[in-house]
Amino acid sequence: MSRTTLQNCGRCGLCLSxxxxxxxxxxxxxxxxxxxxxxxxxxxxxxxTSPVLQELVSKCLMCGRCAAMCPSGINHYGKFMEMxxxxxxxxxxxxxxxxxVFMLAREYRLRAxxxxxxxxxxxxxxxxxxxxxxxxIPLDRFPRFPGKPLRETLPEEIPPQGTERGTVVYFTxxxxxxxxxxxxxxSVRVLTAMGYRxxxxxxxxxxxxxxxxxxxxxQAGNSIQTNIQALGAAEDDPILVDCATCGAALKKEYPxxxxxxxxxxxVVAGIAARVSHITPFVLDHxxxxxxxxxxxxxxxxxxxxxxxxxxxxxxxVVARLLKQTPGVDxxxxxxxxxCCGGGGTFFYEYPEISKKMVDKKVASxxxxxxxxxxxxxxxxxINLAGNLDGESSMRVIHPLELIDMQLGRS
Amino acid sequence: xxxxxxxxxxxxxxxxxxxxxxxxxxxxxxxxFVAEAMxxxxxxxxxTQEVSAIMKTASRYKVPVTGRxxxxxxxxxxxxxxxxxxxxxxxxxxxxxxxxxxxYVIVQPGVVNGDLQRALAPFGFFYPPDPGSMEVSTIGxxxxxxxxxxxxxxxxxxxxxxxxxxxxxxxxxxxxxxxxNVKDVTGYRISELFCGSEGTLGLMTEVTLxxxxxxxxxxxxxxxxxxxxxxxxSVSDIIGAGIIPTAMELLDKMTMNAIEDSANLGLPRNAAGxxxxxxxxxxxxxxxxxxxxxxxxxxxxxxxxxxAETKPEQDRLWTARRSAYGVFAKLAxxxxxxxxxxPVSKVPEMIRNIEAIAEKHDLTMGVLAHAGDGNMHxxxxxxxxxxxHWRRVELAFKEIFEAAAALGGTLSGEHGIGIAKAPxxxxxxxxxxxxxxxxxxxxxxPDNLLNPGKFV
Numbered sequence: 001m002s003r004t005t006l007q008n009c010g011r012c013g014l015c016l017s018x019x020x021x022x023x024x025x026x027x028x029x030x031x032x033x034x035x036x037x038x039x040x041x042x043x044x045x046x047x048x049t050s051p052v053l054q055e056l057v058s059k060c061l062m063c064g065r066c067a068a069m070c071p072s073g074i075n076h077y078g079k080f081m082e083m084x085x086x087x088x089x090x091x092x093x094x095x096x097x098x099x100x101v102f103m104l105a106r107e108y109r110l111r112a113x114x115x116x117x118x119x120x121x122x123x124x125x126x127x128x129x130x131x132x133x134x135x136x137i138p139l140d141r142f143p144r145f146p147g148k149p150l151r152e153t154l155p156e157e158i159p160p161q162g163t164e165r166g167t168v169v170y171f172t173x174x175x176x177x178x179x180x181x182x183x184x185x186x187s188v189r190v191l192t193a194m195g196y197r198x199x200x201x202x203x204x205x206x207x208x209x210x211x212x213x214x215x216x217x218x219q220a221g222n223s224i225q226t227n228i229q230a231l232g233a234a235e236d237d238p239i240l241v242d243c244a245t246c247g248a249a250l251k252k253e254y255p256x257x258x259x260x261x262x263x264x265x266x267v268v269a270g271i272a273a274r275v276s277h278i279t280p281f282v283l284d285h286x287x288x289x290x291x292x293x294x295x296x297x298x299x300x301x302x303x304x305x306x307x308x309x310x311x312x313x314x315x316x317v318v319a320r321l322l323k324q325t326p327g328v329d330x331x332x333x334x335x336x337x338x339c340c341g342g343g344g345t346f347f348y349e350y351p352e353i354s355k356k357m358v359d360k361k362v363a364s365x366x367x368x369x370x371x372x373x374x375x376x377x378x379x380x381x382i383n384l385a386g387n388l389d390g391e392s393s394m395r396v397i398h399p400l401e402l403i404d405m406q407l408g409r410s
Numbered sequence: 411x412x413x414x415x416x417x418x419x420x421x422x423x424x425x426x427x428x429x430x431x432x433x434x435x436x437x438x439x440x441x442x443f444v445a446e447a448m449x450x451x452x453x454x455x456x457x458t459q460e461v462s463a464i465m466k467t468a469s470r471y472k473v474p475v476t477g478r479x480x481x482x483x484x485x486x487x488x489x490x491x492x493x494x495x496x497x498x499x500x501x502x503x504x505x506x507x508x509x510x511x512x513x514y515v516i517v518q519p520g521v522v523n524g525d526l527q528r529a530l531a532p533f534g535f536f537y538p539p540d541p542g543s544m545e546v547s548t549i550g551x552x553x554x555x556x557x558x559x560x561x562x563x564x565x566x567x568x569x570x571x572x573x574x575x576x577x578x579x580x581x582x583x584x585x586x587x588x589x590x591n592v593k594d595v596t597g598y599r600i601s602e603l604f605c606g607s608e609g610t611l612g613l614m615t616e617v618t619l620x621x622x623x624x625x626x627x628x629x630x631x632x633x634x635x636x637x638x639x640x641x642x643x644s645v646s647d648i649i650g651a652g653i654i655p656t657a658m659e660l661l662d663k664m665t666m667n668a669i670e671d672s673a674n675l676g677l678p679r680n681a682a683g684x685x686x687x688x689x690x691x692x693x694x695x696x697x698x699x700x701x702x703x704x705x706x707x708x709x710x711x712x713x714x715x716x717x718a719e720t721k722p723e724q725d726r727l728w729t730a731r732r733s734a735y736g737v738f739a740k741l742a743x744x745x746x747x748x749x750x751x752x753p754v755s756k757v758p759e760m761i762r763n764i765e766a767i768a769e770k771h772d773l774t775m776g777v778l779a780h781a782g783d784g785n786m787h788x789x790x791x792x793x794x795x796x797x798x799h800w801r802r803v804e805l806a807f808k809e810i811f812e813a814a815a816a817l818g819g820t821l822s823g824e825h826g827i828g829i830a831k832a833p834x835x836x837x838x839x840x841x842x843x844x845x846x847x848x849x850x851x852x853x854x855x856p857d858n859l860l861n862p863g864k865f866v
Contacts, residue, residue: 017545071736
């Protein structure tokens with residue numbers, strides 16, 4: 001018996017209990033086990049490629065929950081990604097998805113698109129925005145584009161306040177740069193308050209994971225090369241990400257792609273070793289922060305992004321951070337670790353499934369009585385905030401924004 | 411299947427609850443067993459009326475119908491061996507009534523076992539059968555396979571909890587068996603006949619189950635032994651002392667070493683086997699039972715005894731047992747597991763038989779056993795593409811079935827027969843008994859429409 005062969009799916013079906021899409025649809029053909037079976041049949045040439053096959057393989061959040069609990073240790077994630085690539089090559093993708101990939105592939109296009117969206121949003125009448133939806137989200141509940149992308153408003157290097165403790169490299173990702181500049185400003189303020197010099201290397205671009213999910217390997221390859229160049233030069237300083245997906249890309253996906261993309265594996269491994277998520281980094285350095293006394297406590301609940309728990313690894317540090325932050329009344333929701341249904345572009349492609357998932361999350365967050373809902377993934381944030389109804393006073397923010405608020409700086 | 415017949419079936423549940431494209435159908439050709447067969451159509455009914463209409467159409471055109479829940483069976487039970495229609499109950503998943511005052515629940519067949527537990531917990535109740543697949547498998551599937559689980563030693567198996575059911579017969583007629591009463595000797599106890607019938611007698615559309623109060627507390631201990639016979643002696647001495655633990659799980663030497671290789675939990679590598687024992691009930695009673703158990707295992711030369719004092723310690727002791735399947739699954743591309751069952755006192759002899767058979771065929775095999783009820787899971791890592799290895803695994807399991815039969819055991823304790831063990835039925839049942847099952851089958855399903863190609 002050869003020991004080198006890859007693990008086969010034993011079809012035990014345990015992954016069905018972990019799959020958020022299966023739990024909503026209760027259909028085997030929308031389960032991780034079925035996707036593996038279809039991929040195997042396609043590879044064995046017993047099932048030809050077809051648009052139906054593409055749809056079945058793509059109706060997936062890429063949350064990684066199946067791989068995380070598989071008793072046989074199957075890498076669903078990698079298999080799904082490769083299959084999506086083959087299917088996209090054979091049948092193309094929806095025009096909106098193709099445009100997204102086109103846009104993410106080059107920083108200048110992304111900048112231009114954000115600019116157009118900014119203007120477009122200004123021109124659309126409010127009544128239209130209320131009625132129209134992007135996937136499961138009403139347009140008027142979509143985040144507003146900031147005046148300028150984050151990186152254009154900050155120098156490449158920001159000096160620390162007080163005694164200097166070291167330097168950190170900040171990989172901002174597309175979302176913080178173009179949508180959630182507030183997260184970026186808050187992160188920089190918190191890090192400099194801790195005594196860190198913050199370097200935001202020019203030339204960084206999209207982490208490329210969204211492109212890989214949509215099978216656009218070539219475009220992804222360009223972005224990955226660009227990022228390696230931007231980050232590789234920065235010696236030994238820790239690289240911080242504020243988005244779990246970017247983290248998963250730099251830490252886990254880049255090293256796996258070394259052979260395919262002919263990357264220098266030493267450089268890539270060096271980068272991967274330096275990457276941390278900003279939330280645990282701040283948690284580890286809480287004693288370097290000086291919180292002013294708070295007379296009232298903020299009621300806060302949290303949502304754990306799938307890519308932090310299952311893609312990036314690690315326990316729920318947000319809960320620990322909230323418990324240690326002065327002036328915070330942490331109110332955990334029982335389903336804090338359940339998927340919200342955002343899944344990159346999933347909320348746009350499969351709004352009915354996504355809506356069922358997010359509605360449950362919103363209802364349960366409400367019962368905690370929290371005013372603030374923190375999550376450290378931009379897509380989760382868009383999805384959660386976009387599905388709160390108009391009357392709700394709850395706000396969805398990044399945990400770093402909460403820390404920044406509690407430091408009394410904004 | 412002819413196009414017009416397909417259309418007629420699809421009209422019953424509507425287009426959005428019917429599947430007919432090859433890609434989709436192929437996802438209903440399998441369960442966790444190796445054999446596959448393609449259905450011609452998959453339907454997701456939501457009501458008894460729909461199931462009834464499906465069966466009427468099937469009877470009219472003589473189309474085979476195979477029921478399916480979540481497809482976690484390990485013996486091929488929901489595989490549509492003769493093609494035709496797969497009726498998938500996963501969307502028929504409503505908990506119709508929870509009545510803890512009268513200690514019963516009424517559920518649709520697609521309710522997931524774990525979801526039922528979560529619905530009962532706030533009332534301080536639970537449903538005892540706990541198959542390893544409970545977070546995904548459905549009550550319909552559990553009943554059809556008469557599922558067991560770890561705590562069945564104390565609480566009994568699925569059949570002990572089924573009070574009544576609504577069933578759609580081959581003709582399409584819907585009938586009711588049993589009631590909501592724990593005591594009920596009104597006529598044949600037909601509900602029990604359906605437990606383990608694997609969908610060959612009718613399609614359940616509603617099940618009434620007995621539920622019981624959650625115990626106040628649980629206590630856990632793990633004991634290792636240097637001789638296998640001491641494990642079996644301990645099991646019978648503990649039960650003989652009037653203690654019925656919820657679980658008594660045995661890991662053999664091979665399994666403990668495989669777990670140590672991958673997880674490094676500090677299990678003794680030289681021990682012949684270990685027993686994980688759990689008791690539940692009123693706190694004071696549990697404490698006394700633990701004391702007595704310690705005394706009994708000491709009398710039987712226990713090499714090491716660890717008693718969990720806290721919840722995390724309990725979890726730590728369970729880690730080895732819980733990780734066993736995954737450890738073996740990762741040893742090779744594929745894994746085969748069976749569930750032969752022997753009388754409790756014969757467990758050590760059966761383990762030695764399995765070891766000898768594995769050695770004879772040059773295979774790595776571990777044994778997990780529910781030692782308290784003699785239900786054993788030999789685990790064989792293999793590679794289906796390696797023809798010689800696969801043949802040796804098949805031969806070994808055939809010999810394991812024969813060895814179990816020779817010890818007065820049986821083919822399956824909790825997985826069922828399905829396609830996997832149908833050829834071996836003759837080892838444990840005589841010709842007339844098998845014939846009697848056929849008589850029943852022919853009486854209720856004369857055209858052999860319900861899950862044909864299986865054990866009856």
